[in-house]
Amino acid sequence: MIDIVRDVLIGFCLISGVFFYLVGAVGLIRMPDVFCRMHATTKADTLGAGLIFVGLIIYFGFSFASLNVLVVLIFVWLTMPTAAHAVARSEYENQHLDKTEEGR
Amino acid sequence: MKQQKRAGVVTMFLALYAFWLILASRFTTAQLIAGVLVAALIVLYGFDMMFSRDEASSLTIKRMWRFVVLFLVFLREMIKANIAVAIIVMSPKMKLEPHFKRIRQPLKKALNQTLYGNAITLTPGTLTVLMDSDSLVVHGLRRPNIDAIEGGAIQQAFVNIEEDGQ
Numbered sequence: 694m695i696d697i698v699r700d701v702l703i704g705f706c707l708i709s710g711v712f713f714y715l716v717g718a719v720g721l722i723r724m725p726d727v728f729c730r731m732h733a734t735t736k737a738d739t740l741g742a743g744l745i746f747v748g749l750i751i752y753f754g755f756s757f758a759s760l761n762v763l764v765v766l767i768f769v770w771l772t773m774p775t776a777a778h779a780v781a782r783s784e785y786e787n788q789h790l791d792k793t794e795e796g797r
Numbered sequence: 798m799k800q801q802k803r804a805g806v807v808t809m810f811l812a813l814y815a816f817w818l819i820l821a822s823r824f825t826t827a828q829l830i831a832g833v834l835v836a837a838l839i840v841l842y843g844f845d846m847m848f849s850r851d852e853a854s855s856l857t858i859k860r861m862w863r864f865v866v867l868f869l870v871f872l873r874e875m876i877k878a879n880i881a882v883a884i885i886v887m888s889p890k891m892k893l894e895p896h897f898k899r900i901r902q903p904l905k906k907a908l909n910q911t912l913y914g915n916a917i918t919l920t921p922g923t924l925t926v927l928m929d930s931d932s933l934v935v936h937g938l939r940r941p942n943i944d945a946i947e948g949g950a951i952q953q954a955f956v957n958i959e960e961d962g963q
Contacts, residue, residue, distance in 0.1 A: 713879060720886040728936045729895055731924055733886055739919055740879040757822045764819050774918035774925075781926045781936065 699751060706748030713741035727784045735777040742769050809847060810840050860958055867954040874920045874951055882922060885938065897926065898943045899934050903956055913955050917946060 720733020746766040753759045817832040818824070885891060904910050914925040914933060922938030923946060937943040946952060 713883065716883045716886050720882070723886060723891060725893070726895065728924060728926070729893060729938060732882060732922060732936075732938050735918055735924070736875075736879050736882045737886075740875065757819075760819055761822060764816065770919075771915070774915040777918055778914065778925050781924055785926045785934070 703748045703751050706744045706751065710741045710744030710748060713737045713744065717741060728781055731777045731781050735773055739770060739773050742766070742773075805847065806840055806844060809844060810836050813839055863954070863958045867951075867958060870950050870954045871916055871919070878920045878922065882938070885922075892939075894939050895936065896940070896943075897934055897936050899932050900943065900947055902928075902931065902933050903952070904959055906959060909955060909959055913952075916951055916955075920946075920951060 714737065717734050717737030720737060721730050724730045724733055743766060746762050746769075749762050750759045753762065813836040814832055817836060818828075821828045821832065885893070902910065902913065904913055910928065910930075914928050917923050917925045917933065917935060922942035924936040925933055926936050927934040935943055935946065
């Protein structure tokens with residue numbers, strides 16, 4: 694019984710994680726400009742990676758591999774928004790939007 | 798001052814070494830020695846980039862608890878954000894109103910400001926584009942997204958961390 698619940702939970706985490714990754718990829722193609730694209734990739738990928746890693750942690754159980762995955766998860770969550778900020782900022786300065794007062 | 802710097806170096810070294818051991822997950826002699834070398838090298842190269850003590854708020858029990866609360870609030874907001882963005886992306890006609898807005902930020906410590914900027918990037922349809930000590934330029938996917946930041950749950954959680962946690 695417990696095994697079935699666990700398997701269902703793992704499957705749910707992995708499948709929804711993959712779904713959010715798919716949303717991120719579709720958003721990257723459909724969105725009109727750099728800033729909107731960063732919205733799609735950062736958000737969808739963060740939850741996508743989070744769900745997949747949580748699924749892996751449940752799969753590995755209480756072990757060293759889980760600890761590895763947890764550390765990787767924390768770093769992905771720290772670096773993803775930082776990278777998005779760097780891309781958005783360089784685009785902002787590239788378009789000289791910083792010289793206009795409040796933007797559009 | 799010098800004492801404080803030494804303590805900072807030791808803390809950073811130990812944290813990096815623990816990180817190395819977790820990632821290596823094998824404890825042979827070669828692994829242990831390589832870890833010491835790499836950690837020492839990173840401390841040597843990157844210590845100046847770390848937040849100094851007066852840029853972060855000191856860690857009390859109450860603050861740790863508030864960080865836990867912040868994390869839970871953030872998690873809830875992030876899941877909502879993901880679903881909202883997923884709906885926008887997947888709808889046949891994407892209704893977008895991309896725009897920039899400058900908002901004031903209430904935080905003073907550099908570490909908290911950094912975390913706040915990152916948290917905004919990860920929440921509903923908002924993206925931190927520029928930041929300085931008292932304001933942020935945020936790009937929004939839709940108008941209500943940005944208006945929800947000021948006075949929102951996440952901002953409140955950050956303000957709680959910064960005020961005196963005695």
